[in-house]
Amino acid sequence: MNGIRQSPWIIHYDASSCNGCDIETLACLTPLFDVERLGVLNTGNPKHADIFLVTGAVNEQSQAVIRNIYHQLPEPKVVVAVGICAASGGIFRECYNISGGVDSVIPVDVYVPGCAARPEAIIDGVVKAIGVLEEKHREMKAIANSLDQTLFLRANLSDAPEILALQKIAYQSEAELYGDDSLPAMHQTLQELGDDFERVPDRIAALADTHGTTGNGHHEAARIVFLKAVVNGKIIGSARGFALGQTAYLRRMIVHPYFRRRGIGRRLLKEIENAFPDVKRFEAKTGHQSKRNLYQLAKGGYQVFRTEPFTPNINWVYLQKDSSPIPAETKGVK
Ligand code: SF4
Numbered sequence: 001m002n003g004i005r006q007s008p009w010i011i012h013y014d015a016s017s018c019n020g021c022d023i024e025t026l027a028c029l030t031p032l033f034d035v036e037r038l039g040v041l042n043t044g045n046p047k048h049a050d051i052f053l054v055t056g057a058v059n060e061q062s063q064a065v066i067r068n069i070y071h072q073l074p075e076p077k078v079v080v081a082v083g084i085c086a087a088s089g090g091i092f093r094e095c096y097n098i099s100g101g102v103d104s105v106i107p108v109d110v111y112v113p114g115c116a117a118r119p120e121a122i123i124d125g126v127v128k129a130i131g132v133l134e135e136k137h138r139e140m141k142a143i144a145n146s147l148d149q150t151l152f153l154r155a156n157l158s159d160a161p162e163i164l165a166l167q168k169i170a171y172q173s174e175a176e177l178y179g180d181d182s183l184p185a186m187h188q189t190l191q192e193l194g195d196d197f198e199r200v201p202d203r204i205a206a207l208a209d210t211h212g213t214t215g216n217g218h219h220e221a222a223r224i225v226f227l228k229a230v231v232n233g234k235i236i237g238s239a240r241g242f243a244l245g246q247t248a249y250l251r252r253m254i255v256h257p258y259f260r261r262r263g264i265g266r267r268l269l270k271e272i273e274n275a276f277p278d279v280k281r282f283e284a285k286t287g288h289q290s291k292r293n294l295y296q297l298a299k300g301g302y303q304v305f306r307t308e309p310f311t312p313n314i315n316w317v318y319l320q321k322d323s324s325p326i327p328a329e330t331k332g333v334k
Pocket residue numbers: 016017018019020021022055056057082083084085086090091114115116117
């Protein structure tokens with residue numbers, strides 16, 4: 001933590017600025033302000049950065065780039081929106097191609113006012129960002145020390161924003177693995193996820209029909225069950241599944257990268273299985289190169305029974321296992 005306090009590394013991205021805020025940002029590096037003497041380094045590699053500093057309003061083209069850079073920064077990370085354009089869209093707000101400020105795409109922690117933002121204000125914003133970063137570090141450390149108190153609970157609609165944010169963080173490693181960020185989990189919207197909580201999604205209703213399990217009763221049974229793994233009030237993992245006939249389909253078992261390899265994924269798998277006590281078979285799917293998922297599922301007793309191309313880079317691997325009686329003490333989720 002001392003290393004970060006004394007030398008935060010920053011990555012700067014111009015979302016579509018008029019260049020005013022960029023020039024002021026670069027001025028921070030010149031001999032007059034010389035933030036490098038304080039240890040602040042401007043890096044070009046998001047994987048090395050702690051702070052994501054964005055100038056300019058967000059347009060159609062910069063949205064994907066902002067998301068891509070943001071997801072590559074290691075956790076915890078802080079986003080600083082520099083200038084009124086990055087904060088709200090500024091004078092470009094009503095333009096046909098502008099979607100708004102940076103927070104229309106990713107969460108922003110610190111807003112630096114001004115048009116253009118003055119170097120002193122930018123440095124002040126970075127100092128505030130370091131404070132936020134320290135707080136996030138403390139919070140994650142406290143969670144890591146309390147993993148033995150993880151609660152596995154049913155999630156509801158109010159958890160959707162936190163689960164969606166976690167999903168996008170968790171799937172970043174998959175997107176990098178396949179060099180393909182077209183994974184549906186990376187692009188799901190809050191509206192879509194909220195709809196999944198409230199009703200049987202069309203894609204699953206169609207699946208029920210193709211399986212010959214038509215009728216309102218079966219569609220109702222196909223509602224998605226969402227689980228969450230919670231530590232100190234924060235969701236660090238999630239899984240979902242639905243039952244059709246005698247099979248429970250398990251999907252999107254996600255764990256925050258910071259808390260992986262600590263047994264959370266294994267418990268999530270067990271708990272989501274326990275949520276379907278009446279089925280005879282479980283089915284899961286993962287990408288063909290996702291060794292960690294394949295290992296975890298194999299360890300849970302799953303066997304591969306089918307593969308199917310999904311994108312030019314990704315093949316789905318389908319795994320199944322027969323359900324076994326659930327010990328009374330682990331049955332059900334709180
Ligand atoms: S805030 Fe002002 S100076 Fe900065 S990018 Fe927008 S218009 Fe340019």
